[in-house]
Amino acid sequence: MPEEEVGGGVPSEHKQGWGSFLKALASFSGDLSSLTAPSFILSPVSLVEFPAYWGEHPAEFAACSQGADPVERMTNVLRWFISTLKGSYTARNTSMGSEKKPLNPILGELFFGNWPGKDDRGETVLTTEQVSHHPPITAYHLENQKAGVTLEGHSGQKTTFSGRAIQVKQVGHAVLRVKPQGAQDAKEELYLITLPTLTIEGLWYGSPYVELLGTTHIASSTGFLSTINYTGRGYFSGKSHSFKATVSPIAQPTQALYTAEGDWSGVSKFKGKGPSGSEKDAIFWDAGAQREEISVKPIEEQGPMESRKVWKDTAEGIRTGNFDIASKDKSRIENDERQKRKDEAAAGTPHQLEYFVHVEDDTEYAELIGNFGGKPANEEAYRRKPRVH
Numbered sequence: 001m002p003e004e005e006v007g008g009g010v011p012s013e014h015k016q017g018w019g020s021f022l023k024a025l026a027s028f029s030g031d032l033s034s035l036t037a038p039s040f041i042l043s044p045v046s047l048v049e050f051p052a053y054w055g056e057h058p059a060e061f062a063a064c065s066q067g068a069d070p071v072e073r074m075t076n077v078l079r080w081f082i083s084t085l086k087g088s089y090t091a092r093n094t095s096m097g098s099e100k101k102p103l104n105p106i107l108g109e110l111f112f113g114n115w116p117g118k119d120d121r122g123e124t125v126l127t128t129e130q131v132s133h134h135p136p137i138t139a140y141h142l143e144n145q146k147a148g149v150t151l152e153g154h155s156g157q158k159t160t161f162s163g164r165a166i167q168v169k170q171v172g173h174a175v176l177r178v179k180p181q182g183a184q185d186a187k188e189e190l191y192l193i194t195l196p197t198l199t200i201e202g203l204w205y206g207s208p209y210v211e212l213l214g215t216t217h218i219a220s221s222t223g224f225l226s227t228i229n230y231t232g233r234g235y236f237s238g239k240s241h242s243f244k245a246t247v248s249p250i251a252q253p254t255q256a257l258y259t260a261e262g263d264w265s266g267v268s269k270f271k272g273k274g275p276s277g278s279e280k281d282a283i284f285w286d287a288g289a290q291r292e293e294i295s296v297k298p299i300e301e302q303g304p305m306e307s308r309k310v311w312k313d314t315a316e317g318i319r320t321g322n323f324d325i326a327s328k329d330k331s332r333i334e335n336d337e338r339q340k341r342k343d344e345a346a347a348g349t350p351h352q353l354e355y356f357v358h359v360e361d362d363t364e365y366a367e368l369i370g371n372f373g374g375k376p377a378n379e380e381a382y383r384r385k386p387r388v389h
Contacts, residue, residue, distance in 0.1 A: 022203065025161045039323035039330065043100035044315035046307045047157075048111045050102065051128045051140035053088040054151055054174075056291040058115040058124040062147035065181045070189070070222035071257060072275045074247050077176060077191050077218060078226045078260070079285050082245070085264040086287040089198065089210045090241065099200055099208035103311055103330070105130035105138065106337045107351055111307045113294035122146025126294065129355045131382055132156075133337070137172070139356040139382035148179030154382045155195060165203065170195035175364055175381075190221040192368035196230055211240065212264070219368045225250045230264075241265040250371050260284035356382040 021038055055061055060080040067073035109130040117123040121144070128140040135156050142151040153174025160167050176191040196212040211232030218226035226247050233240040243264045246256035258275060262268025268284045302309040310333065317326030344350055362381035369376055 037101045039326040043102045044318040046103040046105045048105040048109045048130050048307050052294045055124050056087045057083040062121040062144050065148045065178045074224045075275050082285050090265045107133040110305050113296045141384040150177040166200040168198040192219045
């Protein structure tokens, strides 16, 4: 690449800092989560908020419990999952020009929000908590009681630099619990969702963007499997944000009942007819559909560990371009966090989770992933604590 192209997308006042950051990336070994990034490439949003992207199409989330049979419900679950990808990976930083590094949550950081019930679909409620700092893990619980749909999971990241791009392996999984609607005494259905690998390209130009790579699965206790293969724009060829997904019996994963393919940030279609006899090449999902932003209490009404309260001054500095204030406040928070952990260790009073409990042996995960030949990478999980009424 010609020298003048390096950092071409970075404002002139930050080019030197961007060059220093790239040199630090190139010489760094191990997980990049411990690497300090300059404030001008930071997002004003903490990772503990990211589970909200699961719920930005609440009607699709509620529809997971609809369907005449398990195959149609699996197709609805797949559609909802594909609907979450644009918000999760391409639309979250459009106001800032390119992909930004999210803020690393502190242990015990919380985030709450909801999507009010509309059109008789019921309210969707989100609870997230940073349950581990080393390694960083966020636990989340998303629920629409009226629709009979609950998502519970945890996520973390292992981030490395490959020479041209940052590779982000998402650690964790989610389990969707569905109570089929319209059938008396219907048995609860479970859907295991594995998480895609990310590659962050465009670093040398100073205009980072995300692509999804590899394969993920949605495995159901009803005996059906969705397999999603992701491809993206390569250095010389390829189309951004492409995917192909199939719905098949778990016992016959190559015998697709339905196939959908296209652009997960744009339009995708059924390849052939879809469920309920829909026409060939019918729209599977149109990512141009309006995303609904989560409703959150005003910062002045939030508790001291709620994310937007914790990072208020840092986020304001980033949004207004006052990176000196952002850096100082971020350092203050991180130093306070380190001291708090030291004090807990000295007193023998380790941090206690507030909304989740740790499950060492996640048998649901092990059984579901084993059904299609997968091997449990990490059987640990986090469950939301029972509510106290």
